[in-house]
Amino acid sequence: MNKLSLLILCLFFYTAAIAQKRETKLLNEVSLSQLKQEPYATWYTKNHEDYQPNVQIVEALKKTNHTKYTMKIFFGSWCGDSKRELPKMTKVLEKLLFPQKNLSLIGVDDSTEVYKQSPQRQEAGMNIFRVPTFIVYENGKEVGRIVEYPTETMERDLLKIFAKKEYTANYFGYPQIIQWMKGGLLTDENISARGLAMQLKNRIVNESELNACGYVLMAQGNLKEAVAVLKINANLFPQSANCWDSLAEAYAKSGLKEKAIQAYEFVLELDPKNENAKVQLVKLKG
Numbered sequence: 577m578n579k580l581s582l583l584i585l586c587l588f589f590y591t592a593a594i595a596q597k598r599e600t601k602l603l604n605e606v607s608l609s610q611l612k613q614e615p616y617a618t619w620y621t622k623n624h625e626d627y628q629p630n631v632q633i634v635e636a637l638k639k640t641n642h643t644k645y646t647m648k649i650f651f652g653s654w655c656g657d658s659k660r661e662l663p664k665m666t667k668v669l670e671k672l673l674f675p676q677k678n679l680s681l682i683g684v685d686d687s688t689e690v691y692k693q694s695p696q697r698q699e700a701g702m703n704i705f706r707v708p709t710f711i712v713y714e715n716g717k718e719v720g721r722i723v724e725y726p727t728e729t730m731e732r733d734l735l736k737i738f739a740k741k742e743y744t745a746n747y748f749g750y751p752q753i754i755q756w757m758k759g760g761l762l763t764d765e766n767i768s769a770r771g772l773a774m775q776l777k778n779r780i781v782n783e784s785e786l787n788a789c790g791y792v793l794m795a796q797g798n799l800k801e802a803v804a805v806l807k808i809n810a811n812l813f814p815q816s817a818n819c820w821d822s823l824a825e826a827y828a829k830s831g832l833k834e835k836a837i838q839a840y841e842f843v844l845e846l847d848p849k850n851e852n853a854k855v856q857l858v859k860l861k862g
Contacts (some may be wrong), residue, residue, distance in 0.1 A: 585678070591824070593786060599636070599652050601652070601683065601685060601686075602616065602653040602658035602683035602746065603655055603684070603685060603694055603695055604682065604683060604685045604696045604698065605680065605681070605682060605696075606682065606683045606693055606697070607681070608649075608666065608676075608681070611662075611666075611681075611730060613653070616652070616653060619659040619663075620659070620662070620663050621663075622662065622663075622710035623660060623662075623663035623792070624666060625668050625719060627664045627667045627669045627730075629667060629671050629729075629730070629731045630663075630729065630732070632690070633710065633729070633731040633732055633735055634671045634672060635666070635729060636671075636735055636739075637668075637672050637731060637734065637735050637738060639737055640735070640738040641677055641738075642672060642674060643674075643678070643713055644713075644714060645668075645678065645712050645713065645719070645738065645832040646662055646678040646679070646680075646713045646714075646731055646789065647678065647679050647680070647703075647710060647711065647712050647713070648680045648682060648698075648710075648713070649662065649679070649680065649681045649683070649708060649710050650680065650682050650684055650692075650694075650698075650699055650704045650707055650708060650709045650711075651667065651682070651707050651709075652683065652684055652685075652686055652692075652706040652707045652708075653683055654686050655686070655707050655708070657706075657708060657724050657790075657808045658707050658708045659727060660725075660760050661708050661725055661726075661730070662681075662708050663710075664730045665710055665722075665730055665734075668725075668730050668731045668734060679708075682694050682698045682699065684699060684704065684707060688791070688795065689795060689822060690732065690791055690795055691791050691794070691795035692704050692705065692707060692792045692795065693795060693796070693838040694701045695698070696778070701720065702752050703750070703788045703790050704746060704792070705723075705747070705750055705788055706723050706724040706746075707724065708724065708727075708786060709721055709722070709724070710722040712737050712738070717739070720736075720742070720743055720745075721745055721746040722734070722737075722745055723735055723746045723750070724746055724747070725743070725746065727743075727744070727746060728850055728858065740838050747785055748779040748780075749776045749780045749785060750785075751787075752775065752779065753789060753805060756772070757801055762785060762800065762801040762804040762805065763800045763801060763804075765815050767804060769807035769808050769809050769810075769811050770806065772804075772808050772811075773808045773809075773811035773812045775797045775810065775855075776808065776830060780812055783809055783812070783818065783819050786805050786808060786809035786812070787809055787819065787822050789805050790805045790806040790809065790822055790823075790826060791822070791845065794825075794826055794829060795806060799826065799830040799856050800830070801827060802826045802830075803826045803827065803830055803832075806823040806826050808820050810823050814826040815846060816846070817843045817846040817847035817853075819842045820839050820840075820842050820843045820846065821839075821840070821850065821852060821853060823839050824839030824840040824843060824853070824856065825856075827839055828856065833860055836856075837857060837860050837861065839854075840853045840856050840857045840860070841853075841857065844857075
């Protein structure tokens, strides 16, 4: 092997190694020290240093009995929102002198089959539909959560939770979905998706909210709930080919072949060039 070939080979393996490192997701329990290492430091350190919490709000936070709380942060090292908001929260907690032993960071996946899940399933039963999600606990009981991004600022939102003031996180429809799930409504064969959609009409901003929820439920294996949520979404956004495509996928995974075919055919009525719908119909009809 000549020197040029050897050099090219070395460069190939080096490039492959760097690419692999960049693609590695942080999953399960994660330490702050891991975030400070490359490739994660590229976004974590910069965003952490750039964020300057409001000094007055931090002083107000210090006057709360903040050491009695614990926090779990569910995030995705692949997620743009997590890259932006997680460093802000850790900066606020650092200024607050929040006990590090009271903080847990859990990395979740973005792969379709394990969407918003960690390999050890630390998020199980916690209704993590968006990341990052910051959950605050007192004596092991949840007292508040910040979902994906703050409603005001990270420190102001946290102050409301610590001071036990009224606080409502983003994605107003999720609490209602969770309540319906706990009551078994979403597994009832006779539910009116249109009726439930009307109840959520003024709480849902865009189709991605319930779409993400549906995919999380699918990945968890809660197919009846996933179908119900995606049916509600299709009623809220009846002209969205994406909503019907997601519902068709849920039908197919649930073994409801005819309903899946009907949904995919409707996708093509809305979007005749939708290649995924064409491919799935061939599979379903084959």
